[in-house]
Amino acid sequence: MTGATVGTTGAGRTGPDGVPLRDRIARLDTCALSDALDTLGLAGATTGIRPLWPVGEAVVGTVRTVRAGPRQHGQPAAHIAAAAVDSAGPGQVLVIANDGRLDVSCWGGILALAATRRGIGGVVIDGACRDIAESEELDFPVFGRAVVPVSARGRIVQLGMDERIEVAGVPVQTGDWVVADRNGVVFVPAAEAERVVGLAERIVRREEGMAEAVRSGQPVDQVMHDSKFPSVEE
Template sequence: MLPPTSAIADVLQLRGREGWLSPPLLPVHRAPAVLGTARTVRLAAGPGGLTPLHRLLDEDLGGRVIVIAGAEAAAGAVWGEILTVSALRAGAVGAVVEGGVRDVGAVRELGLPLWALHEATAGPGPLVHVAAVGERVSVAGVPVADGDMIVMDGGGVVAVPDRRVLADAGAYAAAEADVVTALRAGASLAEAYRHKADLVAALRAGHARRELREPARPPAAWR
């Protein structure tokens, strides 16, 4: 069972890392928890079109989450009903679009988990192109490499750097459940929170120990 994205995001925070893409991405279609691997696309301003993205959707995308960075460069939506049908046919389990999407009603009926920056009525326009496929991209300032784990659920979407984060997030979610159980049994918040406090301290301490072992490198000009 996957831990919720909120628990994953909290663990990343406690480790001094980032990874959550929501916000600024917002849900177009929320769905039960999905774990997939990123298939990355980077768009950029300028003529050229989206043909490489369309070709990508003819690949075998089983278990993949399509991650489209830089889509805010388009005049309108770069994703809609047609691409959703294509993605589902190819086996994709979700899509993340750093830009506009349309045909939201149809997308929700089709059921593909989808998060994006905003809705748009018009299409992408002629002044956007696919700059790269399968390369490391940045979405909302978070680096995502092709093949990275992506977790999507009703609460958000998170890029997960390694499976240890999932294990810690599972323990974190269990501790939060214990807090809720204690509150319902009549404990004060201070008493109930003790179920979670030790784990939070351990995660913070682990981050501090890593910082001590791995001091920041000096700027290149100093070396």
């Protein structure tokens, strides 16, 4: 995950070896984090959300939440995520909850341009976006469910910002960590980050040993037995 965009929340916290938490998270992929969350009985890994253009590097950062939904009146309204873009910055990732809706966009090219100018690391959408070619040209990472040409204008609006939302059934709030790569998107609750990251690091070390055992000729059915994987108690 070299070169990933890394968040600032929790940056001062360090592990036993003195490495800042943000750097430790940036060394992990979504698979290791998902396994750690599973083992700890925590929600965090999503399904159905993927990079909407071939993003080369993983996105890692702290979350700024936006909640979108159906227009409730006929009055003009601020555009979805515009205020979040204007107030976010480097190391932060916008996360837009639109209930997985696929028939209307809640992110587009002008927002991507503005987010790039603010140094925002990317956007994760539980729904659809449009103008994806513009985001790719800007090298701005977009993760979501679909690309459509249909505008949000007159259909959906922003209902909230910096509040608790759900993304693919996972509770997320501003300040949580997000990792998005070619495998998908995982959220790590800020309050559980140390515990999740520590276990994910152990999982990575164990899997590296397992891979070496396979290379040395050990049968994979023995190497990958359930007893070989880290547990919470270890």
